Amino acid sequence: MSPPPMPDADELACLDELIADLSPQADQLLPFLHRVQERLGHVSPAAMRFAAHAFNLSRADVYGVVTFYGDFRETPVGDTVVQLCMAEACQAVGARALAAHAEQRLGVPLGSSTADGTHHLEAVYCLGNCALGPSVRVKDAVHGRVTPGRFDTLLQLPTTNRSRS
Known part of the structure; x- marks a missing residue:
């Protein structure tokens, strides 16, 4: 298996900027990864390689952190991240039906981005x-008691002919 690619010049400049005021100690890895995620929208294999070198860690150590925490992504996603709670409490009050509605309205299954990247x-x-x-x-705001109609409103989706509940 070949090592991940080195960051290109633009990504390298960005990573250098994001790490500039951090000390090269392992306890600064999470703050750095959060900065990368916020700026670039994901933590690329090249960024993980950069982080391993900068913090004197193995690539496996950095990869383990990125894959352990659910907020980190290894690939780019759509501009607006929409997270549906599927835990038991939400399922008990309609999360599965809401997920089916969301998939239908956005035209993608859970875990996917729309074709237009929105x-x-x-x-x-x-x-x-x-x-x-x-x-x-939606993005960083949590909304409760979300109905299919409220979901459409939150995402500013055009209304459909069916009743909005």
Whole structure:
């Protein structure tokens, strides 16, 4: 298996900027990865290679951190990340039906981005809003008691002919 690619010049400049004020200690890896995720939308294999070198860690160590935490992504996703809580409390109050509605309205299954790159739809397992399920996080805002109609409103989707509940 070949090593991941080196960052290209633009990515390298960005990574250098993001790491500039961090000390080269392992406890700074998470803050760095969060910065990368925020700026680039994902943590590429090249960024992981950069981080391993910068923090004197193995690529396996960095990869383990990226894959352990659900908020990190290894590939780009749609501009607006939409997370549907599929934990038991939300499922008990309609999360499965809401997920089916979301998949139909966006035209993609959970875990996918729309063809135009505007939305990424994914399942998560607890947004910490259990009493107000079903819950949805759009970008960084958590919304409770989300109905299919409210889902469409949150994403500013055009209304359909069916009743909005």
